[in-house]
Amino acid sequence: MPAAHDSSSAAAAATEILRVEDLHVSYGAISALNGISLSVPAGAIVTLIGGNGAGKTTTLHSLSGLIRAARGRVHFAGEDITALAPHHIVARGLCHVPEGRMIFANLSVAENLAMGAYLQRSPAQIAAARDYCFSIFPRLRERLRQNAGTLSGGEQQMLAIARALMSRPKFLMLDEPSLGIAPRLISTIFEKIVEINRDHGTGILLVEQNARLALEISTHAYVLETGHIVMSGPSRELRNNAQLKAAYLGS
Amino acid sequence: MKPHEHAADAPRPARKPGGPLALGGALIGGLCVSAFAGVIDPYLLDVLMSMGIAVTLAVSLNLVTGFTGQFSLGHAGFMSVGAYLSAGITTRLAPHFFGADSGSGAGLAQSGFFLLALLLGGLGAALAGLCVGGPSLRLKGDYLALVTLGFGEIIRVVFQNIEPLGGALGLNGIPPYTSPFWVLAWAALTIFVVHCLVHSTYGRGFIATHDDEIAAEAIGLSTTRYKIVAFVVGAFFAGVAGGLYAHFRLSIVPTGFDFSKSIEIVLIVILGGMGNTIGVILAALLLTLLPEALRPIAEYRMVLYSLLLIVLMVWRPRGLLNLDWAKLLQRRKTRTTLR
Numbered sequence: 001m002p003a004a005h006d007s008s009s010a011a012a013a014a015t016e017i018l019r020v021e022d023l024h025v026s027y028g029a030i031s032a033l034n035g036i037s038l039s040v041p042a043g044a045i046v047t048l049i050g051g052n053g054a055g056k057t058t059t060l061h062s063l064s065g066l067i068r069a070a071r072g073r074v075h076f077a078g079e080d081i082t083a084l085a086p087h088h089i090v091a092r093g094l095c096h097v098p099e100g101r102m103i104f105a106n107l108s109v110a111e112n113l114a115m116g117a118y119l120q121r122s123p124a125q126i127a128a129a130r131d132y133c134f135s136i137f138p139r140l141r142e143r144l145r146q147n148a149g150t151l152s153g154g155e156q157q158m159l160a161i162a163r164a165l166m167s168r169p170k171f172l173m174l175d176e177p178s179l180g181i182a183p184r185l186i187s188t189i190f191e192k193i194v195e196i197n198r199d200h201g202t203g204i205l206l207v208e209q210n211a212r213l214a215l216e217i218s219t220h221a222y223v224l225e226t227g228h229i230v231m232s233g234p235s236r237e238l239r240n241n242a243q244l245k246a247a248y249l250g251s
Numbered sequence: 252m253k254p255h256e257h258a259a260d261a262p263r264p265a266r267k268p269g270g271p272l273a274l275g276g277a278l279i280g281g282l283c284v285s286a287f288a289g290v291i292d293p294y295l296l297d298v299l300m301s302m303g304i305a306v307t308l309a310v311s312l313n314l315v316t317g318f319t320g321q322f323s324l325g326h327a328g329f330m331s332v333g334a335y336l337s338a339g340i341t342t343r344l345a346p347h348f349f350g351a352d353s354g355s356g357a358g359l360a361q362s363g364f365f366l367l368a369l370l371l372g373g374l375g376a377a378l379a380g381l382c383v384g385g386p387s388l389r390l391k392g393d394y395l396a397l398v399t400l401g402f403g404e405i406i407r408v409v410f411q412n413i414e415p416l417g418g419a420l421g422l423n424g425i426p427p428y429t430s431p432f433w434v435l436a437w438a439a440l441t442i443f444v445v446h447c448l449v450h451s452t453y454g455r456g457f458i459a460t461h462d463d464e465i466a467a468e469a470i471g472l473s474t475t476r477y478k479i480v481a482f483v484v485g486a487f488f489a490g491v492a493g494g495l496y497a498h499f500r501l502s503i504v505p506t507g508f509d510f511s512k513s514i515e516i517v518l519i520v521i522l523g524g525m526g527n528t529i530g531v532i533l534a535a536l537l538l539t540l541l542p543e544a545l546r547p548i549a550e551y552r553m554v555l556y557s558l559l560l561i562v563l564m565v566w567r568p569r570g571l572l573n574l575d576w577a578k579l580l581q582r583r584k585t586r587t588t589l590r
Binding site: 061064066085086087089090091095096097098102103104105106107111114115116118119160163164166167 | 452455456458459461462463465466467468469470471472473526
């Protein structure tokens with residue numbers, strides 16, 4: 001029954017916010033991604049786990065347009081965004097929180113947040129986004145006039161996420177939010193990620209080396225190894241997968 | 252909640268009209284100096300004008316290198332474009348307009364003519380900036396430095412081979428239009444424009460580009476556009492400074508705008524502290540005075556500069572004059588400087 005098939009695929013497309021098909025990325029002669037495909041349902045938290053050099057960061061960079069894919073397609077909210085420039089992708093509601101020292105160290109916290117709303121035009125919406133950021137990360141309000149470079153690692157990570165929230169994203173991509181952060185703060189930040197997802201139904205693609213935590217808060221997971229997706233499934237199942245346990249979760 | 256937390260939450264108060272006031276002050280000061288130019292010791296006047304030109308060059312390079320983080324070694328190249336373009340215009344056309352006696356008669360028509368020549372020189376340099384910056388600002392760090400270095404050398408060779416502009420012998424007989432007024436006015440305008448640009452909502456993008464390009468791209472900023480704007484604005488003021496220099500020295504040779512001149516400007520920016528406007532201004536003054544003071548051992552000037560740079564990198568990597576000036580002056584917390 002072709003008709004029924006059509007309607008069911010249309011329904012699947014409607015609930016799916018991000019679809020990646022056969023994505024290839026290479027840096028010169030070295031290929032980093034060898035045809036990965038993934039799908040993220042609207043409003044879900046999906047995680048991409050893998051070791052160093054697996055291609056996790058490359059995946060996010062190519063999804064947000066920072067590097068060009070050699071082959072493959074990226075669909076976001078029903079639109080092909082593969083060839084779009086980064087600012088057009090941000091304008092469509094897909095925002096990327098890069099890994100590492102990713103805040104503007106020489107701007108104040110307030111100015112960092114203002115930069116996050118770079119493509120926003122409505123002052124009322126910017127103010128609302130700011131208030132929301134403060135409700136999620138009250139600490140930022142206390143540090144508003146401080147230079148972002150003087151914040152602690154955890155606070156910088158909060159600021160980076162808050163800055164992304166200022167663009168009022170439909171979908172957030174987080175690159176290793178636990179990297180270089182005090183263990184006590186890591187769980188706080190993961191709680192906040194869940195909170196952001198719950199409050200606005202913001203879809204989240206979480207890239208992590210800390211597989212245990214990532215599998216705890218996500219509904220679905222992909223495992224990346226040397227540019228290939230080697231395993232995927234519901235996070236609950238992967239948590240108990242013997243192979244994955246041995247490789248990423250420790251004994 | 253402590254009261255200062257409320258204050259911190261409030262939108263930043265409107266900036267005091269310090270900028271325009273300072274600009275106006277500099278203009279009036281320049282007029283005064285010009286009016287009494289006949290009375291002031293010519294040597295002093297000479298040093299003063301050199302300082303003003305150095306400030307214009309350094310502050311404009313600071314927009315590119317200090318605030319936006321793009322290491323350019325081609326500032327003398329942009330300066331030479333402005334110098335040759337404006338001097339070419341004035342030396343060709345001035346005799347037609349103002350007769351053979353193109354002295355410092357400073358009539359209104361002549362001032363307007365000079366301003367036009369300066370602006371054209373600046374625009375020419377800006378255009379050169381666009382041509383060089385457009386394709387090369389996608390490069391990062393060392394590569395960009397190399398491209399701008401190459402540009403500076405190419406421009407020098409080009410001017411060496413344009414016979415109507417004097418070729419290797421240089422362009423002589425440039426009318427002495429540059430007065431202290433013009434120098435101070437342009438220095439003030441450069442400081443004003445760069446300050447306003449960087450402290451505007453739009454201008455935060457320069458600092459964001461400097462701090463983290465990937466993060467800036469990821470929030471939807473076109474860093475390439477910011478880099479090109481910084482490059483073009485910087486080149487414009489370098490071109491104007493070149494025009495001022497040409498009508499001040501009265502003769503220019505291509506080798507006067509070579510690599511070592513670019514390095515000299517870069518040195519001022521590093522010495523003053525990248526992204527620190529007040530520090531860069533003071534460094535420009537200092538590095539203009541220093542060679543004057545060291546005239547007896549002039550041959551060792553570059554040796555001394557090199558030593559200074561090494562010492563600086565070891566002990567004060569953020570610039571010799573990197574102090575929190577705003578705090579010192581106003582005791583108000585403000586943005587610290589860029590690295």
